[in-house]
Amino acid sequence: MKFEHFLYRILDSRRNKWIVIGLVLLALMGSVMMIPTKLVLAKMLPGKSANTLTVYIDTATNASIKETQQVAQCVVNELEKEPEVTDMEVFLGQGAPLDYAGLVKGSAFKRFQNQAEVVVNLTDKHKRDEPSFMMVHRLRPQIQKTCGSLLPSTNIKFIEMPSGPPTLATIVVELYAKSDEQLRTMAGKVSQLLSKTEGLVDVDVMMDDIYKTYMLSPNKEKIIRSALSVDQVNKIIYLAFKGMPVAEKNTKNQQDQIPIFLRLNTESRMIDGESRRTLKNKLSSLRLMNQKGMMVPVTEVVDIKEVDSSPTIFRKDLKNMAIITAECDMVSQVYPLLEARDKMLDVLKDQYTIEKVPGITTYMFDLKAKDKLTGEEILIRWDGEMKVSLDTFRDLGGAFIAALILMFLLMVVYYKSFVLSGIVLAGSFLSIIGVIVGHWVTDKISLAFTDTNFFLTATSLIGFISLMGISARGSLLLIDFSKSLMQEGHEKKRAIAIATATRAKPILMTAVAIILGSLLLSTDPIFGGLGIALIFGSIAATLVALFFIPVLMDGAKAMDPHAGKECGEGEVFDEEEHLCVLTDNLKTILFPEKHNKDCDEEK
């Protein structure tokens, strides 16, 4: 057996053993360093090609449905040039039928004239060359440029089907402050910063624009003198310009009542121009009848004032808040976020004293800014997919540590030795080399062929966790075999070499099964990370099991049959029995004819 001799040569020389240990440590360091050096990029979940995408249109807060429709029409016209688009549904002044994304993006609450959604159905994804996320990547700047500039403060967002759990947006910046003005100015600054950051698109401030409105303030004296009431004034003005159903009629052949709706006709209610004067002209022709049956023009009893609109107030957890959202364009959210945060620190430091949130929490990117002049505080909090990712990575990391501890305890119960359990664990943990290097290789391949990045995702981490159990199996078999061989009377190094060489075949076999089994997984956009982790992780685990574990075993005193308290000669019965199985197994391999005799003795 060539492999056996090769192993024995490694084990026999102290220098060779150190070379193996050095190589493993180097590989470990090298691969772990790939993450901070951004050779391997992290992201929660990658994009998924879908048959549907949605375009959210938000025009200025005081835009009319006509203006919104104009933008929607423009978007539709642009999309009609795409041969892959089959049909589009435009929903004006309302949200499209809910989907996963819309559920958290507040689609169900849309009911204003400045809101619209366009559902775009594409041809079947299997028959289409271009994945939907690439299509969005290509169309986004084009459509935003053409249609976004039609009207001021128009925001056009492209919503893709989330491949995992939906979030409000990939990047969400929440600002908390007491005064609205401060929120407004800060929101402006933050959104500007985000728009300038490379890789971030669809930046939107969820805040109403302030626009001019006219307030009709009833002149109390005049109203009383002309024998009218304020209530009457309100109602008639509303009835005239907005209209309302004044009565209902039941029908026999329909499911609904038919309302009778009263309003001024189009010509009468049309106000030409936007100035106060035209409004006054229009109102002057509207007359109210007082209790005495006399007609009084509305303008006689009200004064028209110009005021700013009062924007909607948003609050979260009992604090006033402003939200700025942004999406990532084909890049991981981690790096643009850090870049934007650095810039923010730079820009804000003149006006504010900035405090970072200490410690490592999932809110660790938060900033506390204190205005140098007024002393007002504002909290800048990062939320959205980043927060979910951090939470998930934290939880999965916790799960990983729990898995390590559980496995360690199980091994301790099995071997009754901390060192041997440690060896099994070390073997499992080293599969991380394969996981990271695998992602790097796949990223390079993916970039070369499809021009998309392959990210280290949450599913990669799941793959890594499940790998631990798999690679533990290899180490477990090796240790068991070597121990029994040593009990057979083989010298330690020789026993390890023989065991590793004989066990190499089943270890390889299961590894090949996992690799082939995961091949199809790795083509999936979401579970690709898991597949890659399993494939490259098991390659690494196999190499570690065949070369590194023997070296560790050789160094472990617990391997010696009489050193530890393991199944030796004068052991308690059940433990003896437990060992007996293994020895039996080996005896049959090595000394088939001796086997029967041994069994007799034991009885």
Next chain:
Amino acid sequence: MELYKIKNIAGHLSKAFLSNPLTPILAIAILLLGFVSLQTMPREEDPQIEVSGGAVMVALPGASPKEVLNVVVKPLERRIREIKGVEHVYGTAMNNFGIVNVQYFIGEDRESSNLKLYDKVMQNMDQLPKGTMPPLVKPFDIDIDIPILTAAFYQLPNVQPNVVELYQTIRELQQEINALDNVSKTTLKGVKRPQFNVLIDLHKLSAYHISLGQVAQAIKSISTNAPMIDTVNNKGKMVVFGVENAIDTIDDLRELIIAQYMGSPIYLKNIAEVDYNYDIQNYQESLIAYQKGMDKDPEAVREHEEKEEGSEGEGHAAVSFRSLTSQITLTVSKLKGTNAVYIAEEAIEKIQEAKKKLNNAGVGFIITRNYGVRADEAVNELVHHLEITIFIIMLILIPFLGWRESMVVTVAVPMILATTLFIAQLTDQTINRITLFAFLLSLGLIVDDAIIVIENIHRRLHLDIDKKSVDEIIVQATDEIGPSTNIATIAIILTMVPMAFVGGMMGQFMKPIPLNVPVGLAVSLFVAYVFAPYMARKFINFKKIKAEVIAHHKKEQGEVQEDATGKEEKGK
């Protein structure tokens, strides 16, 4: 020859089932159960995420956002904050209106969360400010709120558009679909409801010296509905009579006398345009633009079938669209835990049935969303992947073990998956992408146990076939690998268990993995100990092995002596 003493549960199991006539029946039953589960389990694309939350909406007409904030939103937020399990409270104060959104921690029980919210609001009804309308409590419900099917109905080209008629046709269809089993809610988006519109000309109004209030009053006073009156006549019989609504047709409304002017009556038609139309004040609108050809054969366009024929010359053939037309979208939601695939199919069938009627009425339709098909596709694709993977694993095992042995492994895998699937159905799970990924992930793990058992049987047979009975060898081989296989499998199960405690959306999303992989692994042990030995006994050609082994022994006896002498020389 003495009997082998069984030491592990593995041996006991294999012995008990090895020559039991019920074993194959059990195996077939398991496979059947798995198949039935695969067919009947509710299918969805994404797993259920228990998101509990709701919105409380309070209208306070005439109040500015600041007023709404102080009077409605702030007190409400404080009260809702008192509820246990609330993660975030979002308050929105706008003109005339305040909304408080409640988001519970992910995984909180939805029903009790909804009750708690409702309870809290009702308890504090007395504290609501004067002038507010009764608060509206709307819980979120993913199942009911996310439609699985949407269809857009539109007026066909060349047909005089009539939105009201379109609405009436669809409304009838909606009623039919709503009557289907397991359909929970259907809605119509972009509807234009029939309405009598009275649009008043301001100039005429002032000319006739009439105020707007008078007109409203006049209409209101004439269109009242009263219940029928029943009374008994002098002969003891029942007499029923009632007052009819004075407005029956649009003409009744037109002929309504509003006032007298200079002695002559002024009818409503004199001062206003009165017509029977749709609700003009409703600015919400749904439109559709579609590729020409979608109306005839949507599948062909979606699947690019046309293109394949004519793609050679033109490449990107210019597509032509029908310009935006108004439409009504019908949405269909399903009840929780029901099969999206079947419901979508039934609903589409209903729509297809009505196709002729619709076309006659000048209405065409396009199915714009079908989660049923999507779920079915996703599930079928993954089942296909599973099959391919099983096949690949079988292929690579052949050179290692021989084809009969690898057949045993290949049969063992569907049995494990079938049992796991059945257990998943019993525990109220659904088949979705993540469940199937859990299966794909576990595939690499669950074959191991069967491989190890079969490999050991294979090896043992080649060692001992001439000395022991086949049954004994099989039991012994299974028993030997018992302890290490058990411990290794438990180790893998242990690594998966902590994943069940991952919180948040992601934890919920991934839940099928920690739920199903450990079950699959445990089942794989059982199958490896119970069925693998049984199948090995049935499938493996023992005579051939025996002949081989005997031949080998004879050959070896000669070689062994040579070997021994060779080794001795080396040692020296």
